[in-house]
Amino acid sequence: MVKLTIDNKPVEVAEGTTILKAARQAGINIPTLCYFELDGMKFENKPGGCRVCVVEVEGRKNLAPACATDVMEGMVVHTHSARVINARKTVVELILSDHPNDCLQCSKSGDCELQTLAQKLGIREIPFKGEQSTYKKDSTLSVERDMDKCIMCRRCETMCNKIQSVGALSAVNRGFEAVVSPAFDQPLSESSCINCGQCVQVCPVGALSLVDNVADVMKAIADPTKTVVVQTAPAVRVALGEEFGMEPGSIVTGKMAAALRRLGFNYVFDTDWSADLTIMEEGTELLGRIGKVLGGDKTAKLPIFTSCCPGWVSFYEKNFPDMLEYPSTAKSPQQMFGAVAKNYFAEKIGVKREDMVVVSIMPCLAKKSEAAREEFKVNGNPDVDFSLSTRELAHMIKQCNLNLNDMPDEDFDSPLGESTGAAVIFGATGGVMEAAVRTAYEVFTKKKLDNIDFEVLRGFDGVKTATVDFAGTPINVAVVYGLNNARIIMEEVRDGNPRGFHAVEVMACPGGCIGGAGQPYHHGDSSIIRKRMEATYREDAGKPIRKSHENPSIIAIYKEYFGEPCGHKSHELLHTHYFDRSKKVEKE
């Protein structure tokens, strides 16, 4: 242990602790800007670049960055001396001198770390006038970039490279011209970006934001010729409340349904329903492949990779074009829902496909890009018309003078609203795998599963592996989030799958969809994601039915419409295929 003094307060911390953490332990909050840590998720951004966290250390000639300086025995630290405050203010003034001060119109206003800091430091004018950076604005289907606002904290770069290994973004140029950008300042859409949006989730300012589709949805609702159907993803209900001041981990399923109804959606359905459908298809596909492999069929590939996460799907299409036959061909729950809504349900209620608008509420930004994929359109009409993020839904609710807190608890509409606990846990890392095991086990062994809580598949580790005993047949599964973790497993499988995995769940975002890029900003507080996870399993535990194959409305639709999982009709509507989207060199 090391003893030191911070702001005249004696503090004792473990060796190797930074001044920042030591201060926090002592209840002293030193402001930071570039520093960002997702505790327990191996995400740490500590370039020591912004210099906002500087403190005075007695005996040291210059100020020390608290985030990067380790404590030393007998150290005397001042976090708010006149020298420190002057330096900190000057540094923030410098940042603001190269920042378009358009807070009123900025999408990040109210959620902006720079704005908060400037407010806290009482900055009222910027003494430095000079050149400001100007960059082209750029947008993919999911992510908007306005690099004039970039403060070079490099969080996005760290996320894109270290955690996701996507490598779309890098710091480029140097000095005043330094900025984070795709290669050659190309549009992000032409880069290796897979639209996971985690760069947006960690951006402290408004440099990276989502593509806002609220106006499109409002327009559709206002159009009397349209039947607007909404579906809400599992992870939304455990996070939406945060936007309305509720405690993280509040479950707002009923209030959300009520709010959606008041917003004017004609049918309020649940993506959880199609998550159950996904389990039926994917589980069957898994068992089919295992059967084939055990039967000696060399064309069948194992492990099967989940395909619910659109960021992950783009990732392997771009990076592993030689391994397209590994992932499950099952569409994601969003797209299954869209396909069912625009075919089965539209037919059922007698609405033409063109007159139905399917909106999804997702914790995700990649879903926007997924919805726009050509293969999910019929004659140019997409199965899912608009995908809104949790944050957009919150804005929409606020825009319409509604307050989620005041909403009564209401149920989803029928028939695409009924779901099981298995679908609920899709929102957390390991959830899809657990749901699949619950069903596959019973289908495969024809026995009832005694304990359906697979604790080994739960929790925050980026990589989890387990062997599940399917009545004598050991099934090896892995669960990963963060695409770099996925890359490692993919490469391992390419090298012969030495650990003999049968099934691998991959989610791009930290903690799974609950940590998605469309969720309320967590600002690096990973306890928020943990609370969403706890809420997810709480909701599961409270559900009367917790296995997908026991969902009565799923059983009904197979009986009525699809026949059997992985049958002809399902292949038509519920399965997809993948494309080689890697970069190619062509000889001239």
Place this chain on the structure above:
Amino acid sequence: MAKYKMHVLVCGGTGCKASQSAQIVDNLKAVLAEKGMQDEVQVITTGCFGFCEKGPIVKMMPDNTFYTQVTPEDARTIVEEHIIKGRKVTNLLYTDPENNEHVSDSKHMGFYKKQIRIALRNCGFIDPENIDESISRGGYEALGKCLTEMKPEDVIQEIKLSGLRGRGGGGFPTGLKWEIASKNHADQKYVVCNADEGDPGAFMDRSIMEGDPHSIIEAMAICGYAIGATKGLVYIRAEYPLAIDRLQIAIRQAREYGLLGQDIMGSGFDFDIELRYGAGAFVCGEETALIHSMEGKRGEPTFKPPFPAVSGYLGKPTNVNNVETFANIPVIITKGADWFNKIGTEKSKGTKVFALAGQINNVGLIEVPMGITLREVIYEIGGGIKDGKEFKAVQTGGPSGGCLTKKHLDTPIDYDNLIAAGSMMGSGGMVVMDETSCMVSIAKFYLEFTCEESCGKCTPCRIGNKRLCEMLTKISKGNGTMEDLYELRNLAAVIKDTALCGLGQTSPNPVLSTLDNFWDEYVEHVVDKKCRAGVCKSLMSYEIDQNKCVGCTACARNCPVGAIKGEKKMPHTIDLAVCIKCGACIERCKFGAISIK
């Protein structure tokens, strides 16, 4: 083997090469061959002699005649007159500016009198491409002594006792640095030679590598032995093709002789060296940035600790020293710490190489004992200010240093005194300025450099230096206010206090030191809108003296913007609103009618 009676040393440093010294060598050899004397007189291309002002230099041995500003055509004269007839070629001799007398022996030249050459001991004396010449000067004997007679800790102790401090700028005690690296255990450690010399106007490291590459190789091997590293890397600027070439040749020769490679001199110690190329980033002189660059990344510095001695190249303990530091090592080992630490001042031992440049008579590379005064350097070695003008300031330490003035002339030069005076040793650039230099512009020049070379990682350097530079531009344009001067000082102080790396932390020094020493000149720019040196264009206006102008139209014809009007044979006038102050008119006027106000 021919027994040469006479050696002709021709400088092959970059400066002299640029003035066709290679052609001089060819011509000398051709004329000697023509006279059948190729076996009597040896022509050797050496490294830099230092006296670049008067280059190309040719030195005749053994009579020690020093020829300056030699042209290829002079080769014949030198052979026919000096070599054959034994008559000195008077017009090629150095002329002492004091008494206009010819000086033939460099020892009697003011430029060399006060110099002590340790790091430069072999520069301009041996053929750097011939290892035998290095060996005959005792090259690799220090390494041999370490490997056979000393334990690694003895070597470190010797370096510690010598008091040698890093010559790259920071002045960190070299022995201590080695000790830290030696105490960190790892399966692999690295010795890195920082040859990414980037200070504009400093070229000592290049000269050492070009003139005496073997001393660097030897020193790196000694360091490797001392800290327990078997691999050495030289991080060298790609802009130094000649130095790269000579180092590669030297490394190859050392390997052939078994002085690099496995089991060196039968000691069981293995060591080898590879080159890594810089790609044009000043910040890579900072050791953490340098290491990232060697790893194939953007050369951005990271916060220390961890120091490279703990976690450096590829995460392994790495000792980084600069070229000049290494060049001192073999001498310290051979002659002993006691010999070395008698030279210099109490806290700064040995010598320092400076690149003397600017408005001074003797531009060149000098090596002087620590503790020498600026006055001695400028007036005795440097031969005083060019064209008899008045000394105004000397800038030391490059973009990290500051400007010293008349009041510092008698300050003994060492690490601590320079810092106390608001400058720093830096890598040894020393730029002398006379009254024609504007101190606001000089500060701006350095800030422009820093802005261009900033990596952009930390806010104070990325944006702060940009703002400093903009404020200086505003002042030099005559738009500054007194508030700007106060803000300039505050911002400079904050940058110094908060920047991430050494580059950023020292980048405001040129501003702070000029503010301290030339406050009046700043105030003049701001209040009187005047630039006394006549450098800031916006603060000047051109005027034609109506009495002197004869109406020759030369000025009007040469004005690029047509700002000058007037009838032929009638006095002309300048439209100041159009004038871009390029000075073309003033140069063309034969009647002295145009003046700057």
Place this chain on the structure above:
Amino acid sequence: MTKVKSLADLKAMREKFQSNLDVREKSNNQDEMVQIKVAMATCGIASGAKQIMEYMMEKADAMKIRAVFTQTGCMGYCHAEPTIEVKVPGREPLVFGHVDSKKADEIFEKYIVNNEMVDGIIPVNYEVIDK
């Protein structure tokens, strides 16, 4: 290529190569050495100055006397060629005329080593050649 296998090897190598650099090494410490200037104008060469210079260089080597040899132009003693000027540290320079190998031996053995006078000294009213 012979490898340097030990420090002793290296030192031996240095010994071997050192003479190659002698011409330069000596010029740096001329004042501490015997300086011998040989008049090497046409008349000097014609009288064998070149041969005598080589002879003396070998002699100096053999006697392990550190000496610097330089050639100069005509000393103006054409009647006495070959002429040489010898400057021993601490003594005034002397000019010898009609130097042949026998005289050279004498100069080395008597004058340089023992400071004994030798015949053939040209009484001096010359100017220093080195201007």
Place this chain on the structure above:
Amino acid sequence: MATIKLSESKIKTIKDICKSFDNKSGEVINVLHQVQGAFGYLPAEVQEVVAMELNMPVAQVYGIVSFYSFFTMQPKGEHPISICLGTACYVRGAEKVLDEFKRQLNINVGETTKDGKFSLNCLRCVGACGLAPVVMVGDKVYGRLTPDNVKDIIAEYNN
């Protein structure tokens, strides 16, 4: 993602260079040095192929290329003109010489004339401080320059 088009011989050159460094991403700077040595500059397609061969994101390659001033994405002129702006040259009037070059060639620093004949660059200290101010055209060094010399230097290459 996009398709990159490049001639077969260039692809081979790049592949060979990368291979000589064992296709290690840590050697990217050395690779870029050699590739630029081979082609004179580093256009986007070339960086794409380097990135692929070294199995690293092209954004990172570009991040490196745009960081180091030695690397260029612009083809250099037939006669690259480099003006030393080291301190020694600066205090002896290098800026005026630079201005004159800019005016005469009608290009800015970092640009190439339309006919591809000249390109203009600044560098820091070629170490010929005794000749300050110094300009290099190709490998040839011109020293002790004044703006008046500029015309003649350009004329030397302009026929």
